[in-house]
Amino acid sequence: MKLELGKIPIHDVKFDSESRIEGNTLYLNQEELISHLMVDENIKSITIDVARPGDKTRIMPVKDVIEPRVKVSGKGQVFPGTLSKVETVGQGRTNVLKGMAVVTTGKIVGFQEGIIDMSGPGADYTPFSKLVNLVVVCEPVEGIDQHTHEKTVRIAGLRAAAYLGNLAKDIEAEEIETYETYTVKESMEKFPDLPRVAYVLMLQTQGLLHDTYVYGVDMKHSLPTIIYPTELMDGAIISGNCVSACDKNTTYHHLNNPVVEDLFKKHGKELNFVAVVITNENVYLDDKERSSDWTSKLVEFLDVDGVIISQEGFGNPDTDLIMNCKKIEAKGIKTVIITDEYAGRDGASQSLADADESANAVVTAGNANMVIELPPMDKVIGYQEVADVIAGGFAGSLKPDGSITAELQVIVGATNELGFNKLSAR
Amino acid sequence: MVKEIERAGIPVVHICTVVPISQTVGANRIVPAIAIPHPLGDPSQPADKEKEIRRKLIDKALQALSTEISEQTVFE
Amino acid sequence: MSKIRVVHYINQFFGQIGGEEKADHKPEAREGFVGPGMAFQASFKDKAEIVGTVICGDSYFNENIEAETEELLTMIETFKPDLFIAGPAFNAGRYGMACGSIAATVKEKLGIPALTGMYVENPGVDSFKSKVHIVSTKDSAAGMRDAIKKMAPLALKLALGEPIGSPEEEGYIPTGIRVNFFEEKRGSERAVEMLLKKLKGEEFTTEYPMPDFDRVDPSPAIKDITKATIALVTSGGIVPKGNPDRIESSSASKYAKYDIEGIDDLTAEEYETAHGGYDPVYANKDADRVLPVDVLREFGKEGKIGKLHRYFYTTTGNGTSVANAKKFAAAIAKELVSDGVDAVILTST
Known part of the structure; x- marks a missing residue:
């Protein structure tokens, strides 16, 4: 399966009477976008704002971050099964608006929402401070339950991203990057001497604000399965706003999965990137055993030599991670796992809830308990007062002057376990 | 937490879903629970059935507390 | 200078x-x-x-x-x-x-x-x-x-x-303290490089060596459970509605102790969870699903246990450091011992 990504750099977003892309600027008719989103009867109001790198702006509580994309050619549309019809994506050409994102915020749904600071010390820890963010503030109608609230905002974000992506449908991208995965037999013939490598992508699936959707399927109801890496690039996997802000994989992360990108960089040169295996992190022990059995079976079946396993979240998913690692290593397949740490504010505690000696190759994305001071910002998009209750905050996190003292946990993407960042710990 | 209480000489039974974590961190008496968000309940069951499930789990926990052990034991 | x-x-x-x-x-x-x-x-x-x-x-x-x-x-x-x-x-x-x-x-x-x-x-x-x-x-x-x-x-x-x-x-001896720093390469790239080394049989350095967990000998069994005072402890974050002591949803810095004298059932009106690590809907509807006060009360009346201890102890296990959990448990254990509690049922989510 082969996909071309046409990259269209966006340097700024401006409001105008007609939505369009000219050069590196995206012009937006915000009334048009708002009415496009208001089709959902569960939405009471939508407001739109723009936050640029370096602005003294704080966005919180952030639910999801999404990169606008559009299918130019090839089957299907972006976000299949959730926003568009179910049809296999991942081939042909897709245009990407690089350098910008849609960020959804609004009244808090659950503890697992986070902060994006566009400048100051907090900005160093989130990759989204480097993007021009179109912020969609989405308020639900009164009286809807948490699950509906979450879904409403999730879909509104995807819809906004698709609307913006659509503006780039007919643009000829200057920079085009090609990604190709071969079938099992083809790749064996093409690269007989290269080590075969698979990527086990663990997805959070633990209920409200902990779900991930694959072609519209709530992944907790699926057994582990195989997916082409390019399917991710067309939005086959989207975030249900999983877990603590720091180590949730937003939809942006799924679209730009760094393990996929870095494996592709060595694909056909130093290794043969065979497939992505997706698995879940469920709340029942039987599911954990079954899914990790299945994962190890699949990579054995693919006859790979090595596997990279990435986690999402922490705590009981540490067990899923260790089970996957242990069972795959037991089959004689080498693993590297990517995780993050909860070593306490002083860094002196054990970092993971589970451990096994077979996990001898670990990449860490840093200690999420580290305390950080976020100075006051001139502008807050959303609700700052939730600082005390989101995961990583504590009573008194928000000071009267608008500064926030909290754990790194509160920052969106800070200790991402796909290895999106440079942060580490030792 | 289990270990610190046990260290003080009080027997503890740990009712938890993720038995491997409990084993790794070193609980001695372990009773497997239903699911993470509802360890001692099952919302898919009618109320009386759910109560019965909970009673059975607690019965098992009491049995665990009454059983002499020399090493980590999971009371299935 | x-x-x-x-x-x-x-x-x-x-x-x-x-x-x-x-x-x-x-x-x-x-x-x-x-x-x-x-x-x-x-x-x-x-x-x-x-x-x-x-x-x-x-x-x-x-x-x-x-x-x-x-x-x-x-x-x-x-x-x-x-x-x-x-x-x-x-x-x-x-x-x-x-x-x-x-x-x-x-x-x-x-x-x-x-x-x-x-x-x-x-x-x-x-x-x-x-x-x-x-x-x-x-x-x-x-x-x-x-x-x-x-x-x-x-x-x-x-x-x-x-x-x-x-x-x-x-040249210093590892401190055992985990300190964050920025690497030159992002995590995914480090993972790919580490895997290639591992596959080639070359030396590589794990960024987090697996810890050793210590063990405690099991306490003796309760001789007669029908006479025993049993206390409930949970890391599932069950608290009175409104979370009066403001236990954090993640990385708890404290535990709390609540009196359940005369309470036979934890209702949705009175109790909820403060835990930020799981879907709270079920525990909020019926906190007995995490902290089984209802059944232990019944068992007390039926003579299956001596009695349920007057207080329960609670914190959120979510992202809470082992050091803090240890500290809470040591403090809780001290009180339980002096209150004459015989056994503990600890529930986790």
Whole structure:
């Protein structure tokens, strides 16, 4: 399966009477976008704002971050099964608006929402401070339950991203990057001497604000399965706003999965990137055993030599991670796992809830308990007062002057376990 | 937490879903629970059935507390 | 910029007072450098100056640890140092304990950087490696030159507040403290490189070595459970509605204790969960699903247990450090023991 990504750099977003892309600027008719989103009867109001790198702006509580994309050619549309019809994506050409994102915020749904600071010390820890963010503030109608609230905002974000992506449908991208995965037999013939490598992508699936959707399927109801890496690039996997802000994989992360990108960089040169295996992190022990059995079976079946396993979240998913690692290593397949740490504010505690000696190759994305001071910002998009209750905050996190003292946990993407960042710990 | 209480000489039974974590961190008496968000309940069951499930789990926990052990034991 | 003011601590032997027979030498302070301080001074060039040296006998210090630490601290403080160096102590046990103790105390109380050096098997290493940087040295004074070569530059870095590299780069013994830093490459790239090395059978360094978890022997069983007082403890974050003590949804800094005298059932109107790590809908509808007060009350009435303890203890296990969990549990255990509780049911989500 082969996909071309046409990259269209966006340097700024401006409001105008007609939505369009000219050069590196995206012009937006915000009334048009708002009415496009208001089709959902569960939405009471939508407001739109723009936050640029370096602005003294704080966005919180952030639910999801999404990169606008559009299918130019090839089957299907972006976000299949959730926003568009179910049809296999991942081939042909897709245009990407690089350098910008849609960020959804609004009244808090659950503890697992986070902060994006566009400048100051907090900005160093989130990759989204480097993007021009179109912020969609989405308020639900009164009286809807948490699950509906979450879904409403999730879909509104995807819809906004698709609307913006659509503006780039007919643009000829200057920079085009090609990604190709071969079938099992083809790749064996093409690269007989290269080590075969698979990527086990663990997805959070633990209920409200902990779900991930694959072609519209709530992944907790699926057994582990195989997916082409390019399917991710067309939005086959989207975030249900999983877990603590720091180590949730937003939809942006799924679209730009760094393990996929870095494996592709060595694909056909130093290794043969065979497939992505997706698995879940469920709340029942039987599911954990079954899914990790299945994962190890699949990579054995693919006859790979090595596997990279990435986690999402922490705590009981540490067990899923260790089970996957242990069972795959037991089959004689080498693993590297990517995780993050909860070593306490002083860094002196054990970092993971589970451990096994077979996990001898670990990449860490840093200690999420580290305390950080976020100075006051001139502008807050959303609700700052939730600082005390989101995961990583504590009573008194928000000071009267608008500064926030909290754990790194509160920052969106800070200790991402796909290895999106440079942060580490030792 | 289990270990610190046990260290003080009080027997503890740990009712938890993720038995491997409990084993790794070193609980001695372990009773497997239903699911993470509802360890001692099952919302898919009618109320009386759910109560019965909970009673059975607690019965098992009491049995665990009454059983002499020399090493980590999971009371299935 | 003015020179960094350094105070150096050494024992009676390196202070050229005497060997074991002088190990009870009382603390004294001298201006300038003494003994190995000369080599340190040479290494510092004009960046730093040893303004004072404090000397104490190894036995004297170890027999009077608390009082001596205080006295030495006062002596050190009068030199108004910017940096403190102790030793190196090589494999001398009492000297190592003294160096570690005084360096850790200076760092904490005077708020200035401190550094010491020891052989990796010195008992001072285990006691103090998490509190102060300890440079790894050889096991005898024959390794003095080598030790100073590593200690002097690290000491200057600490004093200037420069970023400290990894234990391998800087030559100190791993502190066991996890510290965040920015790598040159992103995590995914490091993972791919690590996997390629592992596949080729080349050496690689894991970024997080797996921990050893300690074990506790099982307590004896309850002889007669129908007479036992049983307490409920949970890490599932069950709290009275509104979370009055504001237990954090993640990384809890506290636990709470609530009276359940006369309560037969945890209702949705009265109780909820503060835990941010799982879907709260089920626990909020019926908290007995996490903290089974209803069934234990019934069992109490039916005579299956002696009684349910009057209080339950709760915290959120989500992202809460092991150290905090330990601390809470130790405090809880103390109360349970003094309240005469016989057994505990601990529920986790």
